Amino acid sequence: xxxxxxxxxxxxxxxxxxxxxxxxxxxxxxxxxxxxxxxxxxxxxxxxxxxxxxxxxxxxxxxxxxxxxxxxxxxxxxxxxxxxxxxxxxxxxxxxxxxxxxxxxxxxxxxxxxxxxxxxxxxxxxxxxxxxxxxxxxxxxxxxxxxxxxxxxxxxxxxxxxxxxxxxxxxxxxxxxxxxxxxxxxxxxxxxxxxxxxxxxxxxxxxxxxxxxxxxxxxxxxxxxxxxxxxxxxxxxxxxxxxxxxxxxxxxxxxxxxxxxxxxxxxxxxxxxxxxxxxxxxxxxxxxxxxxxxxxxxxxxxxxxxxxxxxxxxxxxxxxxxxxxxxxxxxxxxxxxxxxxxxxxxxxxxxxxxxxxxxxxxxxxxxxxxxxxxxxxxxxxxxxxxxxxxxxxxxxxxxxxxxxxxxxxxxxxxxxxxxxxxxxxxxxxxxxxxxxxxxxxxxxxxxxxxxxxxxxxxxxxxx
Amino acid sequence: xxxxxxxxxxxxxxxxxxxxxxxxxxxxxxxxxxxxxxxxxxxxxxxxxxxxxxxxxxxxxxxxxxxxxxxxxxxxxxxxxxxxxxxxxxxxxxxxxxxxxxxxxxxxxxxxxxxxxxxxxxxxxxxxxxxxxxxxxxxxxxxxxxxxxxxxxxxxxxxxxxxxxxxxxxxxxxxxxxxxxxxxxxxxxxxxxxxxxxxxxxxxxxxxxxxxxxxxxxxxxxxxxxxxxxxxxxxxxxxxxxxxxxxxxxxxxxxxxxxxxxxxxxxxxxxxxxxxxxxxxxxxxxxxxxxxxxxxxxxxx
Numbered sequence: 186x187x188x189x190x191x192x193x194x195x196x197x198x199x200x201x202x203x204x205x206x207x208x209x210x211x212x213x214x215x216x217x218x219x220x221x222x223x224x225x226x227x228x229x230x231x232x233x234x235x236x237x238x239x240x241x242x243x244x245x246x247x248x249x250x251x252x253x254x255x256x257x258x259x260x261x262x263x264x265x266x267x268x269x270x271x272x273x274x275x276x277x278x279x280x281x282x283x284x285x286x287x288x289x290x291x292x293x294x295x296x297x298x299x300x301x302x303x304x305x306x307x308x309x310x311x312x313x314x315x316x317x318x319x320x321x322x323x324x325x326x327x328x329x330x331x332x333x334x335x336x337x338x339x340x341x342x343x344x345x346x347x348x349x350x351x352x353x354x355x356x357x358x359x360x361x362x363x364x365x366x367x368x369x370x371x372x373x374x375x376x377x378x379x380x381x382x383x384x385x386x387x388x389x390x391x392x393x394x395x396x397x398x399x400x401x402x403x404x405x406x407x408x409x410x411x412x413x414x415x416x417x418x419x420x421x422x423x424x425x426x427x428x429x430x431x432x433x434x435x436x437x438x439x440x441x442x443x444x445x446x447x448x449x450x451x452x453x454x455x456x457x458x459x460x461x462x463x464x465x466x467x468x469x470x471x472x473x474x475x476x477x478x479x480x481x482x483x484x485x486x487x488x489x490x491x492x493x494x495x496x497x498x499x500x501x502x503x504x505x506x507x508x509x510x511x512x513x514x515x516x517x518x519x520x521x522x523x524x525x526x527x528x529x530x531x532x533x534x535x536x537x538x539x540x541x542x543x544x545x546x547x548x549x550x551x552x553x554x555x556x557x558x559x560x561x562x563x564x565x566x567x568x569x570x571x572x573x574x575x576x577x578x579x580x581x582x583x584x585x586x587x588x589x590x591x592x593x594x595x596x597x598x599x600x601x602x603x604x605x606x607x608x609x610x611x612x613x614x615x616x617x618x619x620x621x622x623x624x625x626x627x628x629x630x631x632x633x634x635x636x637x638x639x640x641x642x643x644x645x646x647x648x
Numbered sequence: 649x650x651x652x653x654x655x656x657x658x659x660x661x662x663x664x665x666x667x668x669x670x671x672x673x674x675x676x677x678x679x680x681x682x683x684x685x686x687x688x689x690x691x692x693x694x695x696x697x698x699x700x701x702x703x704x705x706x707x708x709x710x711x712x713x714x715x716x717x718x719x720x721x722x723x724x725x726x727x728x729x730x731x732x733x734x735x736x737x738x739x740x741x742x743x744x745x746x747x748x749x750x751x752x753x754x755x756x757x758x759x760x761x762x763x764x765x766x767x768x769x770x771x772x773x774x775x776x777x778x779x780x781x782x783x784x785x786x787x788x789x790x791x792x793x794x795x796x797x798x799x800x801x802x803x804x805x806x807x808x809x810x811x812x813x814x815x816x817x818x819x820x821x822x823x824x825x826x827x828x829x830x831x832x833x834x835x836x837x838x839x840x841x842x843x844x845x846x847x848x849x850x851x852x853x854x855x856x857x858x859x860x861x862x863x864x865x866x867x868x869x870x871x872x873x874x875x876x877x878x879x880x881x882x883x884x885x886x887x888x889x890x891x892x893x894x895x896x897x898x899x900x901x902x903x904x905x906x907x908x909x910x911x912x913x914x915x916x917x918x919x920x921x922x923x924x925x926x927x928x929x930x931x932x933x934x935x936x937x938x939x940x941x942x943x944x945x946x947x948x949x
Contacts, residue, residue, distance in 0.1 A: 328751075331741070355746040359719055409719045409744045415712030448712025453700065456711040501709070508703050509902055558874070558902070609872070610734075611773060640773075643730070645738040646709040 275324030276642035280380045282316035283636060284309070290629040297389060298595025298625035299571020300545065301487060301524075302473045303396030303428040308386060308619070308631045315340035316635075319347065319380065323642070329355050332365075335378070347378075348400070363405040368398055370407070370419045371444050371462035372518055373497040375399055380637050381647070383514070383553045384603050385617050389567040390547035393597075394493055394520045396428030399464065401442065415448035415458065429491040429522070430466030440466040448648070453505035458648060462495040472532065478587035484533055485589070487541060489526010495519070501648070509558055517550040530578055530588065537584070539577025546570050553603075563603035571595050595625035610644075613637045670694075672808045675714075675721040675748075677732050678705055679924040680787040681758060681796075683933045685725055687822050688801055692811045696721075701926035702900050705731055706777065706872070710738040718743035721754070723807050725800065728757030729764060731784035753806050759784065761799035762792055765853055776870030787923065788855035790830050790937055797822055829934055837941050843948055846892045846909065848901045851922070855940070864892050867905050875905055884912045894918050894947050899926035918947040 288311050295307035317337040325331045335348040350365035368376045374391060375398055387397050403423020410416040425439030426432045433439045442465070448458030470486040477483050499516040521544070528541035547569035555561045571594050578584045586593060599622060605615035619631040671694040676682035682697035689695070696717045699705055705727070718724065718739045726732055740749055747754040764782025771780045786792045801819030805812035841860040845852075848867045856863050864887065869879045895917045897906045903917070910917045920940050921930035929939040 352741070354741070354749055356744070357746065359744040361744045407744065409715070409742070411720045413713075413716055413720075415716040446712070449716070450711065450713040456709075456713060458712045501711075505700060506702055508707070509900070609773075610777075643733045646707070646734045647738055648709050648711050 273324075275322040278321045278323075278639060278641040278644060280319035280321075280378075281636075281638045281640070282318070282380060283314060284316060284385060285313050285634045286311050287632040288629055289631070290624070290627055295623065295629070296591055297393045297569065297623045298597050299574070299592060300393040300569070300597075301471070301543075302591065303393060305387075305397030306392045307623075308621070308629070308633065317347075317379065319378070325354065326351065329353060359409040359411060361407050361409075363407070364403070366400055366402045367405065369401045369421055369442050369464070370405060370446075371399060371442050371464055372495040372520075373458070373460065373499050373516060374518065377647070380639065381644075383551065383561075383563050384565055384601055385615065385633050385635050386619075388518070388549035388551075388565065389569055389597060389599055389623055390518065390520045390549055393545075393547055393569055394429065394522050399442075400427050402426050403438075413449075415446070417444075417446045419444045419446075425466055429464075429468060429471070429493065429524070431468045431471045433467060433469055440464070455500060455502050456648065457498070457500040459498040460496070462497070464491075464493040464495070466491045466493075468526070470529070470532070473591070475589060475591045477531070477589075478585055481531075483531040486529045486532050487524065487526060488529070489524060489541060491522060491524045493520060493522040499648070510555075512555040514553045515551070517548065519546070519548040521546040528576055528578065530584060537578055539579075539581060539583065541574070541576055543572060543574040545572045545574075551601075559607050561603075561605050561607075563601075563605070565599075565601040565603075567597075567599040567601070569595075569597045571597075597623040597625050599623060611639045672722040672804075673717075673720050674723045674725060675717050677724075677726045677736060678787070679926075680793075680933065680936070681725040681727070683924040683936075684793065684797060684800060685804075687933060688797060688815060688818055689804055690814070690818055692808065692814055693804070701921060701923035701930075704900050706734060708732070708735045710735045710742065714739055715742045718748060719745050721745065721748050723754045723756060723803070724748040725756045726758070727784050727786065728759040729781040729784035729786075730779050753803070756800060756803045758786060758792075758796045758800075761795045762786055765857065766850065776868070777872030779871075783850060783853050785851035786854055787936075788852065788940070789858040790826065790833065791858065792854060793933060794823060794826050794830070797826065825934075829937065833937050833941055836945065840941075840944055840948060843894065843944075844890065844892045845894045845896055846887070846913075846915070847896045848898065848906055851898065852896055852920075859944075864890060867895075867909060874902075880905065880909065883909065887913045891915065894944070896920055898922035916947050918943055920944075 286308055288308055292307055292310055296302060297306060317339050319335060319337050321333065321335040323331065323333040330351050331354055332351045333348060334346070337345050337347045339345070346366060348367050350363050350367040352363045353361050356362065370376055374382070374387065375395065391397060401421050401423040403421060405419060405421040407417060407419045421442040422438040423440060424432060430440050442462065444460055444462035446458055446460040448456070450456050467490055469488050471488070472484050472486040474482060474484055495518060497516070497518040499514070502513040504511055524541065524543045526541055527538050529536060529538045531537065547567070549565060549567045551563060551565035553561050553563040573594065574592055576589060576592065579586055579589070599619055601617060601619040603615060603617045605613055607613045613636070615635040615637070617633045617635070621629040621631050623629070671692055674685050674689065674693050674695045676685055676695055676697045678699055679697050679701050682695050685693055685695045698714050698717070699708055724740070726736055746752065749755060759781070764784070764786070766783035768775070768778050768780060771778050797819065801815050804815040808815070837859045842862060844862045844864050845856070846865050846867065847863055850866055850871055852863070865883055867875055867883070869875055875883070891913055892915045895906050895910050895915050897903060897917050897919050899919065899922055906917045919927070920943060921927040921936055924930055924932060924936050927939055930936040
């Protein structure tokens with residue numbers, strides 16, 4: 186649009202407005218009155234609204250004060266920011282245990298008839314005994330590993346490393362690897378820590394064949410099958426340090442353990458697990474002390490291979506309509522061991538060596554019945570068969586059976602009853618009586634009381 | 649020979665691929681989360697619930713059957729706030745399944761969507777089973793269910809991305825139905841407002857707060873600690889001046905102490921489902937609240 190045309194447009198607008206100007210001047214008064222009326226009306230309305238807002242605000246303030254913010258409100262920033270470096274501290278737990286023992290036989294004479302001693306046998310000493318205090322640390326190392334240290338402090342003030350292992354957390358396809366020192370996955374009871382046992386001591390078969398509990402210094406590979414039935418395979422190897430093996434001088438893998446566990450539910454109330462395990466170890470100069478036919482204390486030693494089979498089965502019943510009051514845990518394990526090699530007599534002096542072959546077995550069955558929410562009663566039967574051990578030195582007529590009194594064939598057995606009372610998940614008081622014929626000669630009547638207390642991080646309810 | 653090997657490989661690959669195409673596997677720790685996953689996931693999820701309403705979720709064991717389910721699970725739906733501390737960590741550890749470890753998308757805690765009540769300022773085991781992160785019995789406030797459903801819908805969509813649309817629309821549908829039901833429950837439960845009650849364990853807190861009911865006392869002197877005779881006698885005297893109208897008992901609780909108190913303070917014991925499946929009527933999440941409210945109303949009359 187040019188200048189000319191713009192001028193025309195303005196002129197046209199002015200021409201249309203000018204005639205109306207006089208008329209408008211007459212209406213100004215009316216308009217003003219109208220606007221004033223609107224103004225007052227709006228002022229009134231705004232005033233009313235302001236009053237209502239104030240009213241609502243005060244009401245909201247009172248309700249907000251009366252009730253906390255609704256839970257569906259957005260979650261608060263997860264947790265208060267870590268104040269210091271303790272946020273990454275591992276979970277710490279402490280177990281304290283002690284017992285009081287009244288034993289009819291001298292515990293110094295305790296042995297399991299017909300079996301080469303494995304180290305951790307018998308009910309321990311008389312009177313008050315401070316048990317092992319367990320100190321455990323566990324945490325994730327990084328996104329790929331977790332690690333755990335469990336140290337045991339005994340009454341004499343010695344510290345031993347019960348377990349110190351790492352474990353992978355992010356391997357694919359159901360695999361996991363554990364390494365360091367750990368309780369082997371063989372059998373059922375072997376992995377269970379002392380504070381979680383249902384009796385004060387281990388079954389005789391575990392004492393005779395595994396020296397109480399088999400700890401592996403090595404590695405474990407486990408694979409869990411992707412099935413609805415629990416099916417787990419495991420393989421381990423290590424330095425063979427634990428009974429029935431010994432620390433070997435050679436390089437490489439010393440000993441192997443293999444196990445398969447399978448488990449599932451029967452209905453809503455029963456869970457079970459069964460397994461079969463194999464432990465293949467070698468021993469070099471596995472020494473033990475005996476008293477020979479001339480009443481001399483001698484040190485003998487076994488060198489050779491030791492192969493153990495374990496079959497285990499555990500069943501837990503908790504009625505699905507009343508799991509609080511009643512429950513039953515039944516468990517049984519059968520162990521069989523073949524040892525082949527040589528037995529040296531009196532290694533420090535005469536040091537005579539002959540062949541050695543044994544095939545020995547043992548089993549236990551136990552039931553623990555919960556009859557009230559915090560009360561349990563347990564019964565266990567142990568039986569061992571020392572078999573016919575071939576000792577070359579005796580068969581050749583060099584020595585007599587009286588030179589190996591500990592290896593005199595026997596069929597040790599034991600019956601144990603137990604009551605325990607747990608005031609909470611973290612404390613347990615227990616009384617136990619055992620009719621113990623491990624010596625297969627004089628029966629030991631063992632009466633024991635025990636306490637177990639758990640402090641710190643919440644323990645795991647393993648099956 | 650080669651063709652045979654190839655066919656076998658193909659068959660194996662197909663066998664591995666097919667279940668992945670089908671429903672994702674979800675392991676829920678409680679029947680309530682199991683029911684919620686079913687609502688949100690429909691036929692795209694295969695839910696296994698680890699516990700029943702009659703079990704105390706504190707006291708469960710890592711059974712072999714549960715370890716096996718954890719091994720194949722694509723998603724674990726737990727309450728969190730240490731409710732499952734006794735067994736879930738063991739289960740996850742033994743599962744050999746990296747997808748469901750804490751921090752992974754396959755591990756979901758309901759409390760991550762909620763603000764908890766009863767967060768203690770100090771904790772010590774002498775106080776009983778206190779939960780340092782707050783009261784974990786969150787399922788009895790339907791507003792909590794709505795919030796968890798929202799977060800869980802997003803999680804299902806993340807874990808099973810190809811079906812994200814499906815979960816979103818099911819989630820929206822659930823929220824609409826849930827809001828309607830909530831309006832119905834709130835209206836029906838109006839007479840319960842201010843009603844004084846006694847509980848057994850501090851696990852009704854969220855329900856009572858939602859309905860505006862008044863918790864006079866709990867039969868357990870401390871969480872998880874059973875009452876002594878002395879404490880109960882003391883409770884009776886305390887309640888004499890301010891008597892409760894109802895004593896609430898969950899399906900999994902021991903009825904004895906509640907019955908004993910009921911005779912002394914002349915208030916009826918109301919059995920509540922507490923979880924889906926806790927009563928015959930409480931078949932799903934909607935029925936859980938229908939049944940809870942109708943039982944409360946019937947007893948309060």
